[in-house]
Amino acid sequence: MAQEPVRVLVTGAAGQIGYALVPMIARGVLLGPNQPVILHMLDIPPAAESLNGVKMELVDAAFPLLKGVVATTDVVEACTGVSIAIMVGGFPRKEGMERKDVMSKNVSIYKAQASALEKHAAANCKVLVVANPANTNALILKEFAPSIPEKNISCLTRLDHNRALGQISERLNVQVSDVKNVIIWGNHSSTQYPDVNHATVKLPSGEEKSVRELVADDEWLNGEFISTVQQRGAAIIKARKLSSALSAASAACDHIRDWVLGTPEGTWVSMGVYSDGSYNVPAGLIYSFPVTCRNGEWSIVQGLSVDEFSRKKLDLTAEELTEEKALAYSCLS
Numbered sequence: 001m002a003q004e005p006v007r008v009l010v011t012g013a014a015g016q017i018g019y020a021l022v023p024m025i026a027r028g029v030l031l032g033p034n035q036p037v038i039l040h041m042l043d044i045p046p047a048a049e050s051l052n053g054v055k056m057e058l059v060d061a062a063f064p065l066l067k068g069v070v071a072t073t074d075v076v077e078a079c080t081g082v083s084i085a086i087m088v089g090g091f092p093r094k095e096g097m098e099r100k101d102v103m104s105k106n107v108s109i110y111k112a113q114a115s116a117l118e119k120h121a122a123a124n125c126k127v128l129v130v131a132n133p134a135n136t137n138a139l140i141l142k143e144f145a146p147s148i149p150e151k152n153i154s155c156l157t158r159l160d161h162n163r164a165l166g167q168i169s170e171r172l173n174v175q176v177s178d179v180k181n182v183i184i185w186g187n188h189s190s191t192q193y194p195d196v197n198h199a200t201v202k203l204p205s206g207e208e209k210s211v212r213e214l215v216a217d218d219e220w221l222n223g224e225f226i227s228t229v230q231q232r233g234a235a236i237i238k239a240r241k242l243s244s245a246l247s248a249a250s251a252a253c254d255h256i257r258d259w260v261l262g263t264p265e266g267t268w269v270s271m272g273v274y275s276d277g278s279y280n281v282p283a284g285l286i287y288s289f290p291v292t293c294r295n296g297e298w299s300i301v302q303g304l305s306v307d308e309f310s311r312k313k314l315d316l317t318a319e320e321l322t323e324e325k326a327l328a329y330s331c332l333s
Contacts, residue, residue: 009085011087021249025039126259159251164196167229187287
């Protein structure tokens with residue numbers, strides 16, 4: 001029997017990440033090669049013509065799994081019946097803008113979208129926030145959509161996770177698919193902590209060895225490796241004169257696919273999720289943790305050792321998120 005199509009929302013769909021993301025979804029990268037989808041694409045009225053051009057291209061690509069396209073500037077129409085919402089749209093920081101100005105713009109955007117999702121999305125809709133500041137945008141969305149379970153709201157740190165895997169793979173000259181269990185802790189910002197203390201590499205013999213042992217250079221792992229992952233977005237902007245788009249879209253697909261279909265046995269991934277106080281991270285923040293996924297639910301990996309160097313890094317990024325939360329809440333008053 002043919003599977004029912006899943007309705008997937010992409011906001012900011014006429015933008016760079018959206019343009020890279022929608023063909024991936026239509027090709028089955030998000031939910032697998034047998035799952036039909038109906039794409040809901042939302043953008044702001046000035047982008048309506050461009051959005052319609054994206055819809056035309058989706059039709060022209062004749063994707064077998066794509067069973068319909070809704071392209072709209074109306075938030076209610078966009079959110080109606082969706083089971084997965086990927087929130088790429090947001091207000092980017094422009095030159096000369098204060099952080100509070102950016103936060104204020106995003107608070108109003110996410111407040112409106114939260115309300116529409118809560119009223120019109122399918123029950124048990126899974127939400128992934130990509131637009132920066134991603135962790136705090138996700139928190140605002142959670143505040144204004146109280147009937148959406150907190151476990152269904154997440155933000156994207158898989159891009160940072162994948163960047164960390166890529167750096168280790170390049171350094172050791174191994175396949176990226178043989179590297180696993182890096183962790184991104186905290187905020188999707190330059191305070192994030194890419195942690196390799198529990199990461200391993202599968203050798204040609206089939207044996208798994210720790211990344212720290214194989215790299216055998218703590219100075220690099222505790223210094224340049226961390227800063228390279230933290231600053232990778234800026235490096236791409238410098239090189240392309242545009243921000244990361246295809247890697248962000250690919251990471252968004254990885255995030256949702258693992259969340260819905262499950263992580264491989266013995267492997268964890270990084271997701272920005274609502275903190276329950278694990279690892280002494282303040283509860284009530286959206287914070288990136290190592291998670292495993294089964295049956296459409298994520299669980300924070302418990303019991304990992306955190307050394308003194310790591311502890312400081314976890315606390316530093318938590319402090320930044322606490323400040324962001326206070327700033328966002330001050331925009332509400």
